[in-house]
Amino acid sequence: xxxxxxxxxxxxxxxxxxxxxxxxxxxxxxxxxxxxxxxxxxxxxxxxxxxxxxxxxxxxxxxxxxxxxxxxxxxxxxxxxxxxxxxxxxxxxxxxxxxxxxxxxxxxxxxxxxxxxxxxxxxxxxxxxxxxxxxxxxxxxxxxxxxxxxxxxxxxxxxxxxxxxxxxxxxxxxxxxxxxxxxxxxxxxxxxxxxxxxxxxxxxxxxxxxxxxxxxxxxxxxxxxxxxxxxx
Amino acid sequence: xxxxxxxxxxxxxxxxxxxxxxxxxxxxxxxxxxxxxxxxxxxxxxxxxxxxxxxxxxxxxxxxxxxxxxxxxxxxxxxxxxxxxxxxxxxxx
Numbered sequence: 079x080x081x082x083x084x085x086x087x088x089x090x091x092x093x094x095x096x097x098x099x100x101x102x103x104x105x106x107x108x109x110x111x112x113x114x115x116x117x118x119x120x121x122x123x124x125x126x127x128x129x130x131x132x133x134x135x136x137x138x139x140x141x142x143x144x145x146x147x148x149x150x151x152x153x154x155x156x157x158x159x160x161x162x163x164x165x166x167x168x169x170x171x172x173x174x175x176x177x178x179x180x181x182x183x184x185x186x187x188x189x190x191x192x193x194x195x196x197x198x199x200x201x202x203x204x205x206x207x208x209x210x211x212x213x214x215x216x217x218x219x220x221x222x223x224x225x226x227x228x229x230x231x232x233x234x235x236x237x238x239x240x241x242x243x244x245x246x247x248x249x250x251x252x253x254x255x256x257x258x259x260x261x262x263x264x265x266x267x268x269x270x271x272x273x274x275x276x277x278x279x280x281x282x283x284x285x286x287x288x289x290x291x292x293x294x295x296x297x298x299x300x301x302x303x304x305x306x307x308x309x310x
Numbered sequence: 311x312x313x314x315x316x317x318x319x320x321x322x323x324x325x326x327x328x329x330x331x332x333x334x335x336x337x338x339x340x341x342x343x344x345x346x347x348x349x350x351x352x353x354x355x356x357x358x359x360x361x362x363x364x365x366x367x368x369x370x371x372x373x374x375x376x377x378x379x380x381x382x383x384x385x386x387x388x389x390x391x392x393x394x395x396x397x398x399x400x401x402x403x
Binding site for chain 1: 333334335337349350352355370372374380381385386387388389390391392393394395
């Protein structure tokens with residue numbers, strides 16, 4: 079289900095001079111339709127090619143690192159955490175210095191020792207792109223979208239996340255205009271970590287809620303698979 | 311449109327059938343839940359999808375459903391929430 083991780087790693091390793099594959103697995107007819115529509119809209123002066131380029135750059139600048147910094151800051155500063163949960167957009171804009179004016183409403187749901195949230199979208203693939211970037215392919219798969227509401231504990235287990243029975247699992251189906259992001263539970267043993275180090279253990283998957291943040295790595299040997307948050 | 315529900319209210323999702331676009335998942339229709347929070351009002355997606363303005367804007371709520379209510383079988387400590395528009399909700403005791 080989470081093979082996407084391996085894929086995004088490959089992207090970093092590829093030959094920088096190789097031709098850029100822009101298809102991203104998009105069907106040829108969809109790509110053709112997009113191109114025809116884009117060229118028509120440019121020709122009709124609805125927008126310019128530069129506008130599209132700007133939008134692509136903005137989209138690509140949004141990565142899970144943004145969400146991770148927000149989470150680490152909320153862990154380190156209880157006052158900020160309160161603000162983040164009360165007014166997520168304002169708190170994020172202020173801390174990261176980004177503009178969320180044109181992005182959908184955002185709600186931050188907080189995990190506690192007795193409550194674990196996991197986000198999905200059964201109707202399509204709604205995702206907090208403003209703070210987590212482009213969703214992984216598995217998030218958009220029919221399997222994840224349907225199974226997460228039907229057998230959430232089994233889905234979490236496939237991501238290597240096994241929670242005690244006394245922890246409530248709250249599946250958050252983002253069915254409408256609001257996007258959800260999980261504020262994961264700060265792991266034990268991280269009390270001495272700096273905010274920067276904390277941000278380093280907050281994974282994308284932990285902000286979707288299919289995983290929990292990694293423990294400090296100093297003493298433990300972590301396999302590459304586990305490191306990438308892959309289901310084991 | 312003014313919000314009719316507040317956090318803690320018991321509601322039921324209308325078991326309506328419509329053939330056009332809407333944001334109310336089938337698996338929750340007719341199910342009882344509890345309002346978690348109001349999200350404010352948003353253009354009605356059923357109109358927006360067909361190039362209308364979506365007025366009046368509809369209040370949107372996060373609604374929590376017990377797993378057993380949704381799927382008819384027990385699952386330990388599991389709740390499902392979804393965002394449902396007011397015109398799809400009716401009050402229950």
